[in-house]
Amino acid sequence: NTGALWGGRFADGPSAELAALSRSTQFDWQLAPYDIAGSRAHARALQAAGYLTEDELERMTAGLDRLADAHATGALQPDDSDEDVHGALERLLIADLGPELGGKLRAGRSRNDQIATLGRMHMLDHGRRIGRLVIDLVDAISQQASEHPAAIMPGRTHLQHAQPVLLAHHLLAHAWPLVRDLERLRDWADRASVSPYGAGALAGSSLGLDPAAIARELGFARPADNSIDATAARDVVAEFAFVLAQIGIDVSRLAEEIILWNTKEFGFVRLHDAFSTGSSIMPQKKNPDIAELARGKSGRLVGNLTGLLTTLKGLPLAYNRDLQEDKEPVFDSVAQLEVLLPAFTGMVATLTFDTERMAELAPQGFSLATDVAEWLVRQGVPFRDAHEISGALVRYCEERGVELDEPGDDEYRAVSEHLTPEVRGVLTIEGSVASRAGVGGTAPDRVAEQLAALTRRVHDL
Numbered sequence: 001n002t003g004a005l006w007g008g009r010f011a012d013g014p015s016a017e018l019a020a021l022s023r024s025t026q027f028d029w030q031l032a033p034y035d036i037a038g039s040r041a042h043a044r045a046l047q048a049a050g051y052l053t054e055d056e057l058e059r060m061t062a063g064l065d066r067l068a069d070a071h072a073t074g075a076l077q078p079d080d081s082d083e084d085v086h087g088a089l090e091r092l093l094i095a096d097l098g099p100e101l102g103g104k105l106r107a108g109r110s111r112n113d114q115i116a117t118l119g120r121m122h123m124l125d126h127g128r129r130i131g132r133l134v135i136d137l138v139d140a141i142s143q144q145a146s147e148h149p150a151a152i153m154p155g156r157t158h159l160q161h162a163q164p165v166l167l168a169h170h171l172l173a174h175a176w177p178l179v180r181d182l183e184r185l186r187d188w189a190d191r192a193s194v195s196p197y198g199a200g201a202l203a204g205s206s207l208g209l210d211p212a213a214i215a216r217e218l219g220f221a222r223p224a225d226n227s228i229d230a231t232a233a234r235d236v237v238a239e240f241a242f243v244l245a246q247i248g249i250d251v252s253r254l255a256e257e258i259i260l261w262n263t264k265e266f267g268f269v270r271l272h273d274a275f276s277t278g279s280s281i282m283p284q285k286k287n288p289d290i291a292e293l294a295r296g297k298s299g300r301l302v303g304n305l306t307g308l309l310t311t312l313k314g315l316p317l318a319y320n321r322d323l324q325e326d327k328e329p330v331f332d333s334v335a336q337l338e339v340l341l342p343a344f345t346g347m348v349a350t351l352t353f354d355t356e357r358m359a360e361l362a363p364q365g366f367s368l369a370t371d372v373a374e375w376l377v378r379q380g381v382p383f384r385d386a387h388e389i390s391g392a393l394v395r396y397c398e399e400r401g402v403e404l405d406e407p408g409d410d411e412y413r414a415v416s417e418h419l420t421p422e423v424r425g426v427l428t429i430e431g432s433v434a435s436r437a438g439v440g441g442t443a444p445d446r447v448a449e450q451l452a453a454l455t456r457r458v459h460d461l
């Protein structure tokens with residue numbers, strides 16, 4: 001009894017070189033619980049169609065349960081004769097039940113419909129797990145936002161001071177993409193919840209097995225509409241890899257800001273000791289390694305997606321062995337996010353913001369110049385002129401090394417007759433932020449509403 005699932009038409013066994021190339025147990029063994037679940041459902045379908053007696057089904061199910069228990073304890077292992085998880089499990093089942101009964105299970109299915117099904121089960125499980133980890137991160141960001149309802153920071157475009165914004169507003173701008181990622185995961189799961197079981201090698205089974213019953217039993221929403229598509233398609237894998245890569249990218253954008261904010265020059269945040277690392281030579285160092293790993297791993301996630309798409313390009317229907325290469329990239333993307341997200345969330349949850357420093361820097365770089373222009377518009381000045389006047393004020397102040405609110409009334413008037421002393425009313429960062437009061441704006445009331453809306457959207461998922 002070896003793990004080989006074929007051999008009848010071969011005079012010679014596989015060469016050692018082929019076996020070494022062909023073997024996939026080193027990575028597909030983690031699919032064993034799904035394969036066993038699939039086998040339970042398949043055995044029931046065989047019984048329903050009259051190929052197993054009640055008693056055989058019971059013994060078969062008991063044997064599969066023993067395999068599942070042994071797998072859970074780590075006692076069950078593939079050996080060198082096993083090509084893949086499917087062959088290994090059949091060998092082990094036959095060792096337990098004997099060839100008479102154990103040999104009946106494979107009727108009407110193929111590794112092609114099996115592997116396509118197991119892959120989907122694995123992704124759906126881990127997709128749910130990663131979704132929960134993303135929710136934890138969104139919660140940590142939201143918590144920081146709610147703890148800083150009034151803190152103001154320099155908002156940037158082109159990495160230059162642009163306009164003051166609420167810290168909470170900026171933080172939530174990192175949360176929304178993650179909320180969309182959660183929605184992407186949900187939409188993807190809908191498409192992924194289709195069972196290829198029953199498609200056989202590519203054409204379906206002649207044994208009258210019911211794919212819908214197996215789909216139901218395995219927790220899928222429905223069976224596949226086309227047996228060729230069921231075994232050959234991997235767009236569902238690529239789409240999953242894309243969503244994981246997008247999560248990595250969204251996390252890496254926040255990571256990059258935390259790295260910048262944590263520099264001496266910015267000084268916006270302090271990292272908690274438990275979520276930062278030291279240097280082996282420089283005793284003073286406290287490094288943002290979690291954020292850097294997030295940035296680095298996002299490249300790896302994109303690589304996994306790119307590799308997958310490249311494997312799929314130009315592949316003819318139906319199953320080709322190339323498709324075995326879909327597993328390691330997606331397993332890797334899953335593993336990276338499952339280890340990264342908890343650490344990243346811990347780092348975000350324990351960030352300390354230096355809100356005084358942020359507020360001090362917020363008006364610098366003439367970031368209130370737009371407020372001056374918009375104040376002029378409210379006084380009836382056309383925006384074209386208002387922009388010119390505000391620009392002239394910036395130039396006046398820059399030449400003298402002062403901020404926009406420092407010139408005297410006469411100096412204002414010398415820049416423009418429209419610049420009356422009342423303009424000082426908008427030359428505070430609080431006034432600036434409060435004035436941006438449209439939906440989606442950075443005014444404190446709007447940001448509070450935004451936080452409530454975001455929380456609702458996550459909890460409605």
Ligand code: ARG
Pocket residue numbers: 024084111112115319321323324325327
């Ligand atoms: N290990 C294979 C995979 O991952 C299982 C399917 C093999 N099918 C075949 N006809 N060789 O794709």
